[in-house]
Structure formats: structure tokens, C-alpha cells
Amino acid sequence: MRVKPTKKEYAGQEVTIIWQAHKCIHSERCWRNLPEVFRYGQRPWVDPDGAEGEKIRHQIEQCPSGALTYVGQEKGLSIEDGDLKAKVIPNGPIMVQGSIMFSHADGSSSIEKNPVLCRCGGSANKPFCDGTHKRIGFEG
Structure with a gap:
């Protein structure tokens, strides 16, 4: 959720x-x-x-x-052709470099720049990381 x-x-x-x-x-x-x-x-x-x-x-x-x-930093945020990079953080999330369009389960969509994605499964803000991996001692 x-x-x-x-x-x-x-x-x-x-x-x-x-x-x-x-x-x-x-x-x-x-x-x-x-x-x-x-x-x-x-x-x-x-x-x-x-x-x-x-x-x-x-x-x-x-x-x-x-x-x-x-104010001013977020202007012009858009999806453009280009390379996306993702870095898996040991015992932590996946850090994406670039903008991604997400289609959410509730039917809404959003463009997120440099999203940080949950790997531990414990986030209350899925698919995004909320730092829960630290509290639960996630390893991976």
C-alpha cells in the first residue's frame, strides 16, 4: 500500500x-x-x-x-529517452538514477526522479523505500 x-x-x-x-x-x-x-x-x-x-x-x-x-529544482521534470542506472545497495534499497513513470495500483501515475525502491518488502510506502530495512536488519 x-x-x-x-x-x-x-x-x-x-x-x-x-x-x-x-x-x-x-x-x-x-x-x-x-x-x-x-x-x-x-x-x-x-x-x-x-x-x-x-x-x-x-x-x-x-x-x-x-x-x-x-523551488525551481523540480521544473521541467519529464521522461526522456536515455539510459537509466540502478544500483543495488548491500542490505538496502535499489537506487535508480533517472526519471521513471510509475502506474500505481489505484490507477494514478507519477513521474519520479531518482526513485529509491524497496528490496526488503517491509516498506509502508511500496514500491518506494522508507528506511525499514535498517530497522528489520534486512540482509541481501
Whole structure:
């Protein structure tokens, strides 16, 4: 069963950060690398004025699942002819590089850029990874 898509925007002076919780795989890269903006355990957990805009945009571009984006980054997202790449992460998900169109069981469709796909079978957000593999000790 797919988790209902949620999208939150955090507007700052230089950048508006978009967080889509349903895409997050909890890699922890955001708050480990830029804790002044991505404040683990605090509410709100995102402070868009915690660092300069260019630094924030650079960190967001490192998000492996695409759960974090910024206004303007997602424009022009489309499916184009080209190579797709997929990397199987040991004891973790499949990380796809490229855009894929998904046709969902409920009849809806979506284009996802760089989706991270579940391999453990435990995700509450199938076919996407939600980080459950860490909690259940998935090996493979």
C-alpha cells in the first residue's frame, strides 16, 4: 500500500525548501551534513534561513531519494529517452538514477526522479523505500 503523498514547503529569504515525507528513506545525509538547516528532533525540523541559500541548495541536491527539493529544482521534470542506472545497495534499497513513470495500483501515475525502491518488502510506502530495512536488519 502506498503512503499518501505529503509535501511541506519551508520558505526562507534565499530558498524555499520542499520536503516530501513519503519519499524519504532516512539516509540522514541532510541533518548530518547541514544540521543548522535540517534540525533532527526539532519542530519545525527545517530552518530555511539556517545557512546561505547556495549551501542549502547544494545539500538538497545530495538527497538520494529526492524527498528534499527546492523551488525551481523540480521544473521541467519529464521522461526522456536515455539510459537509466540502478544500483543495488548491500542490505538496502535499489537506487535508480533517472526519471521513471510509475502506474500505481489505484490507477494514478507519477513521474519520479531518482526513485529509491524497496528490496526488503517491509516498506509502508511500496514500491518506494522508507528506511525499514535498517530497522528489520534486512540482509541481501
